[in-house]
Amino acid sequence: MIRSPLVEQATRRLREEIGAGRWPVGGKIPSETALAKELGVGRSTVREAVRALTGAGLLAARQGAGVYVIATEPEEDWPTRLRHAAVVDLYEIREMIEVRAARLAAERRTEADLAAMDEALAVRRRAAVAADDAAFVDADIALHAAVLAATHNPLLTALFADFVPVLRRGLVDVIALADLRAHDPTLGDRAHTALVAAIRAGEPDEAGRIIERELRDTLRLLNGRSAARGDTGG
Known part of the structure; x- marks a missing residue:
């Protein structure tokens, strides 16, 4: 699947923030709405970026609780x-x-x-x-x-x-x-x-x-x- 440039940019921004320790491991990242406003993109773009970072092993969604940071570096395949x-x-x-x-x-x-x-x-x-x-x-x-x-x-x-x-x-x-x-x-x-x-x-x-x-x-x-x-x- 080819991601749009906006998704790539959002993914890179979030990854940089995670790597810099803005949200520590075990911490919860802001909501889709808050991140969309901060990044200047739509909620769907944020959703795709979060999905990409989840696939890379940096984030994990907890049912009914939100999305949490589980690592600061991506898993290597x-x-x-x-x-x-x-x-x-x-x-x-x-x-x-x-x-x-x-x-x-x-x-x-x-x-x-x-x-x-x-x-x-x-x-x-x-x-x-x-x-x-x-x-x-x-x-x-x-x-x-x-x-x-x-x-x-x-x-x-x-x-x-x-x-x-x-x-x-x-x-x-x-x-x-x-x-x-x-x-x-x-x-x-x-x-x-x-x-x-x-x-x-x-x-x-x-x-x-x-x-x-x-x-x-x-x-x-x-x-x-x-x-x-x-x-x-x-």
């Missing part, structure tokens, strides 16, 4: 939280997800899944010899996505897909700034090869151990490089 996430935070979540995913992939993989992983591994190797960090990151993510796809769990693959834009941007930046490929241009080719082999062999425990070790090693490297540069993430 999942995409917004992801956009603000640090790469190291994503890696911690990746460890939780991908260790289990690797185990499931070893139990459920099909020949088509294995072919997709083989192709992704080959693309990753070709990208490793190039100087294009972005292409290498894309190839690396594609291989991990192929492993996730082999779980045949649509929720797992969708969750990983949500991570990809932020993960890609963060990894490209970190690799370039910290020169992570200087000491190892392939950044874990041996581990990724072993992961695909374990999945092919139907060894879930081994697949889980390999991906856990690989992600932890990368996370340790990221944390070390960030600390050396004084980064805090976010």
Whole structure:
């Protein structure tokens, strides 16, 4: 739904007043009539603005009592939280997800899944010899996505897909700034090869151990490089 400019203006004004503490958390805001007069708009405009701020988690209506402030900052939705996430935070979540995913992939993989992983591994190797960090990151993510796809769990693959834009941007930046490929241009080719082999062999425990070790090693490297540069993430 596209809001009118008047609604946008009223919403912004009320949000500024709430943020400034004019009405404290737990306090009641003025009536529609009073706010309409103050803002120089109609009651319907105020009503839409209040509805928008209610949806953002700043206000809450109490039946027969009015509208109250419940927060001074809007709630962030999942995409917004992801956009603000640090790469190291994503890696911690990746460890939780991908260790289990690797185990499931070893139990459920099909020949088509294995072919997709083989192709992704080959693309990753070709990208490793190039100087294009972005292409290498894309190839690396594609291989991990192929492993996730082999779980045949649509929720797992969708969750990983949500991570990809932020993960890609963060990894490209970190690799370039910290020169992570200087000491190892392939950044874990041996581990990724072993992961695909374990999945092919139907060894879930081994697949889980390999991906856990690989992600932890990368996370340790990221944390070390960030600390050396004084980064805090976010």
